Structure formats: structure tokens, C-alpha cells
Amino acid sequence: MPPGPPRQFKPVRGRSSASLPLWKRFALLQKEYGSVVSLFQGNTPVIVLGTIKAATDLLEKKGGIYSSRPRSIMVGELLSDGMRGVMMPYGTRWRNWRSVMHAGMSVEASNAYKSFQSMESKILIHDLLLASNSRQYSAFLRRFAISVVLRVSYGRRIQSLNDPIVVANTKIEECKTPGKYIVESWPILLKLPRFLQWFRREPEEQLAHDTELYLSFANEVRRQMSLGIALPSTGTRALEKQEDFGLNDVETAFALSSPFSAGVGTTLSTLDVFFLAMLHYPDTMKKAQSEIDIVVGRSRLPEFDDVESLPYIRALILETMRWRPIVPVCVPHSVISDDTYEGMHIPRGSSVYPNISYMSKNEEMFPSADDFKPERYLKSANLPTPHTTFFFGFGRRICPGIHIANNSLYIVISRILWAFNIVPNLDEHGKAVIPSKDDFTTGLSIRPKPFTYHLETRNGKDTVTLIEEEWKTAEQEATAYPQ
Ligand code: HEM
Numbered sequence: 001m002p003p004g005p006p007r008q009f010k011p012v013r014g015r016s017s018a019s020l021p022l023w024k025r026f027a028l029l030q031k032e033y034g035s036v037v038s039l040f041q042g043n044t045p046v047i048v049l050g051t052i053k054a055a056t057d058l059l060e061k062k063g064g065i066y067s068s069r070p071r072s073i074m075v076g077e078l079l080s081d082g083m084r085g086v087m088m089p090y091g092t093r094w095r096n097w098r099s100v101m102h103a104g105m106s107v108e109a110s111n112a113y114k115s116f117q118s119m120e121s122k123i124l125i126h127d128l129l130l131a132s133n134s135r136q137y138s139a140f141l142r143r144f145a146i147s148v149v150l151r152v153s154y155g156r157r158i159q160s161l162n163d164p165i166v167v168a169n170t171k172i173e174e175c176k177t178p179g180k181y182i183v184e185s186w187p188i189l190l191k192l193p194r195f196l197q198w199f200r201r202e203p204e205e206q207l208a209h210d211t212e213l214y215l216s217f218a219n220e221v222r223r224q225m226s227l228g229i230a231l232p233s234t235g236t237r238a239l240e241k242q243e244d245f246g247l248n249d250v251e252t253a254f255a256l257s258s259p260f261s262a263g264v265g266t267t268l269s270t271l272d273v274f275f276l277a278m279l280h281y282p283d284t285m286k287k288a289q290s291e292i293d294i295v296v297g298r299s300r301l302p303e304f305d306d307v308e309s310l311p312y313i314r315a316l317i318l319e320t321m322r323w324r325p326i327v328p329v330c331v332p333h334s335v336i337s338d339d340t341y342e343g344m345h346i347p348r349g350s351s352v353y354p355n356i357s358y359m360s361k362n363e364e365m366f367p368s369a370d371d372f373k374p375e376r377y378l379k380s381a382n383l384p385t386p387h388t389t390f391f392f393g394f395g396r397r398i399c400p401g402i403h404i405a406n407n408s409l410y411i412v413i414s415r416i417l418w419a420f421n422i423v424p425n426l427d428e429h430g431k432a433v434i435p436s437k438d439d440f441t442t443g444l445s446i447r448p449k450p451f452t453y454h455l456e457t458r459n460g461k462d463t464v465t466l467i468e469e470e471w472k473t474a475e476q477e478a479t480a481y482p483q
Pocket residue numbers: 085086087098101149152258259260262263264266267270326327330331332333391392393394395396397398399400401402404405
């Protein structure tokens with residue numbers, strides 16, 4: 001097996017690493033043992049891959065055996081009866097689910113949502129113009145991100161975060177917090193006679209509730225289809241060809257919930273990293289703004305059609321995802337057969353973590369890796385190589401929402417930079433409050449801890465007038481979308 005600590009996990013370099021987030025714990029081991037390491041989590045072998053090359057060699061080139069997921073008792077099984085695609089093991093059910101994701105989120109399908117993302121981002125920019133603090137900014141960004149995934153899944157939008165579909169989905173996401181249930185740490189409890197498995201009751205009730213709710217969302221798409229008023233979405237595609245996809249009604253309804261689960265928090269965290277970077281690197285922000293001013297000018301907003309002419313903005317977005325990857329150890333893969341990599345044995349059933357965060361700090365690939373330097377991506381921003389996509393994962397499991405995410409990030413970031421300067425707040429002594437670059441929440445998907453900043457409108461009155469005009473048109477356009 002790859003080198004690693006003895007099976008009894010020992011503190012590294014005299015200090016306990018158990019309390020550190022996974023990506024930091026893995027990074028300490030990788031510094032000590034090399035870029036590919038192994039360890040044990042209970043009885044499960046864990047392989048950590050620290051280079052883009054190793055992850056591509058295994059997860060992509062040997063995707064036939066490296067595309068499963070480790071067992072997830074609570075969220076994968078009890079809370080969802082195996083219907084949540086992100087946790088599904090490799091096999092027919094996952095392939096069917098993934099075909100639905102592809103049908104609704106391929107490059108072509110994603111192109112069809114661009115006009116919606118453009119419309120929602122005009123409303124967002126107007127909301128941000130009227131907002132006065134970071135909490136309000138966050139709420140408006142959240143509304144944007146949720147509206148986009150609901151458009152993708154069900155062909156509908158939301159006007160506010162109080163919409164019942166948001167409240168219900170948010171509650172479901174909270175129930176999925178890992179570590180909340182004892183059986184995750186003690187799977188042996190599943191061997192108790194079923195009537196003694198007290199821990200089942202809560203998730204099973206939740207599952208019944210979620211099933212009913214997801215079915216109601218899917219049925220609404222069905223109803224609109226029968227009236228001929230449904231907008232093309234993942235939902236319409238999945239339901240039109242439900243038999244071909246091989247998913248039953250409940251499986252289809254769960255599949256349509258995936259973009260909410262996987263696409264809201266990730267988009268918002270990336271936008272937070274963008275704001276953080278702009279506070280730390282104001283010169284980079286100015287450079288990006290001057291590219292926009294030259295290419296787009298001040299008499300209109302950046303559009304999707306401008307993307308080819310805005311290489312620095314594209315590079316800045318890639319650098320945002322590289323600088324502080326928000327899914328730092330990816331979602332673990334699992335290998336379904338024994339394998340050998342560069343002479344090292346990889347046992348069947350190992351959990352395989354690409355340490356995206358470690359890869360992003362590789363000094364050979366990314367010199368001065370801790371610095372935020374969009375310039376490093378200027379030549380390669382157009383190329384979909386692992387170098388420009390590794391923060392979205394690898395191989396057959398690579399994020400299916402990658403095009404939706406990239407389109408949202410482009411249109412929001414380019415328009416924010418066109419409209420605003422992102423500036424620090426001042427403390428009582430008039431000193432700029434710059435948040436830490438490294439104060440993040442923990443978990444599989446991470447986010448900068450809440451910080452404050454201020455959006456200062458650029459170039460005054462004309463900018464405000466243009467934002468207001470664009471907002472009025474967007475609000476008019478929005479009436480065409482069901483809510
Ligand atoms: C910047 C934003 C995003 C980032 C950084 C991101 C990152 C990731 C990563 C690292 C994975 C795991 C890939 C692997 O296992 O190799 C993943 C999976 C996934 N993502 Fe994203 N994601 C983002 C946005 C989105 C969006 C907007 C959607 C949907 C609209 C989405 C849907 C999914 C789904 C459904 C999976 C599970 C794929 C599977 O297990 O087969 N993601 N994402």
C-alpha cells in the first residue's frame with residue numbers, strides 16, 4: 001500500500017491532528033510520507049491522492065473501478081434509501097441517475113439557462129445596490145443561487161427566500177449534517193433486530209416526508225407538461241423519457257433534488273472566496289475592472305457573449321477556485337477492485353480522497369501558490385484540462401453542474417466587478433477590517449466564516465441608472481417564469 005502512518009493513527013509531529021479538518025490532516029501526512037499516502041479509518045483503507053496526475057491516472061483513466069462511493073449509512077441509506085446520487089455506489093442505478101444529470105446539465109442544456117442566469121443576475125445587482133451590509137448581500141446571493149438551481153431542476157424561479165420550496169429544502173439539508181447520528185460511528189448497530197434500531201425512526205420519518213415533498217415538486221412539472229406550459233428543464237427531460245432513464249417516480253423525484261443539495265452551497269462559497277480575494281488583492285480587482293471597462297465599456301453590462309473577450313475575468317474565476325478550493329478533499333471515491341499504482345497496492349473497498357486543496361498548493365504547478373494570481377491561468381483559461389477543472393473533481397464522478405456553476409460565476413462576478421468596488425469596512429479607528437484568508441468552516445464543503453465588506457458603486461449616477469433600467473427589464477422578463 002502507499003506509505004502512511006501505522007494503523008493506529010498517531011499524532012503527527014507531536015501534536016494531535018485529530019481535531020484538524022480532513023484536508024489539513026491529510027496534508028500533514030502527505031508532507032511526511034509523500035503525495036500518495038494511505039491510512040485507515042476504522043477498518044477501511046483510505047488512499048489520499050495529492051497530485052492532479054495521480055488523481056487523473058486513477059480516477060479518470062481507471063474510472064471503471066474508481067467511481068464508486070464509500071458507504072454512507074445515515075445520509076446515503078437511512079435518510080434516502082439509496083436514492084441520493086451523490087452518495088450512490090457505482091452501478092446501474094447511479095448510471096441512470098447520472099444520465100438524468102447529464103440530460104439537464106450538459107454544455108448544451110446549460111446554454112439554455114444562460115438567459116435566466118443573466119436575468120437573475122440583473123435582479124441580483126439591483127438588490128446589491130440597495131443592500132447596506134454583508135448579511136443582506138449574502139441573502140441576495142443566496143436567492144440568486146437557489147433560483148438558478150430551481151430553474152435547472154423544475155423550470156421555476158423564486159422571488160424570495162421565504163418561498164416554501166426554499167424553506168422545505170433548507171430543512172432537509174440541515175437533517176443531513178454528518179455526525180448527527182450514532183449509527184454512523186457504530187454501524188454494528190445495524191445488526192440489532194430491526195425493532196431495536198431506535199435510531200431508524202427519525203430518518204425514516206424524514207425520508208417519508210422528503211419523498212412526499214420531492215414527488216410534489218416533480219408532479220408540478222408533470223402538470224405543467226400536460227398543459228404544455230413547462231419550460232425545458234432537467235425535470236421535463238427526465239419525465240419525458242423516464243422509461244429510457246430507468247428511474248421510477250420516486251428515484252426521478254430524488255434525482256431532481258440533487259442540484260439544490262449540491263449546487264447552492266458550493267456556488268455561494270465560491271462567491272465568498274471571490275469577495276475575500278478581492279479584499280486582499282485590490283490591485284487584481286482593478287486590473288479585472290479595467291479589462292471590463294475596455295471591452296464592455298460603461299454603457300452596458302457584461303454579457304455572456306463577452307466571455308471570449310474577457311480572458312482576465314475567466315482566469316480570475318479559475319484562480320478563485322484554485323486559491324481556496326471549497327470542496328477541499330473532493331467527495332471521496334471508492335475503488336471496487338484491487339489495483340496497483342506505481343508499484344503500490346490499492347485494496348478493493350478503499351476510500352479514495354483526491355486532496356484538491358493539497359493539489360492547489362503544488363508549487364511546481366502553481367508557483368507562489370498562496371498568492372492570488374489570475375495571470376497563472378491566462379494562457380490556459382480556455383482549456384478544459386484537469387489543471388482548470390480539478391476543483392470540480394475527477395473522472396466519471398466529476399461535478400455534473402460544472403457548466404451551470406461556471407456560467408453563474410462568470411455572469412455574477414463580471415457584473416459585480418462592472419458595478420461595484422469591493423471594499424473593506426472600517427473599524428472605529430478608521431482602519432480597514434480585512435478578514436483572515438484562512439478562517440473557514442469545516443466539513444466536506446467549506447466556506448469562509450462570515451466576514452464583512454462593502455460594495456461601493458463605481459462611477460456614480462450613470463451606473464445606478466443603468467442598473468435600474470436593466471432591473472426593470474429583468475423584472476418584466478421574470479413574470480414569464482412560474483414561481
Ligand atoms: C463552484 C461550484 C461547485 C463546485 C466547486 C463543485 C464541486 C464538486 C465536486 C468536487 C464534486 C465531487 C466530484 C467527484 O466526486 O469527483 C461535485 C459533485 C457534484 N456536484 Fe458540484 N460543484 C459546484 C457546483 C455545482 C452545481 C451548481 C451543481 C448543480 C446544479 C452541482 C452538482 C453536483 C452533483 C449532482 C454532484 C455529484 C456527482 C456524482 O456523485 O456523480 N455542483 N461537485
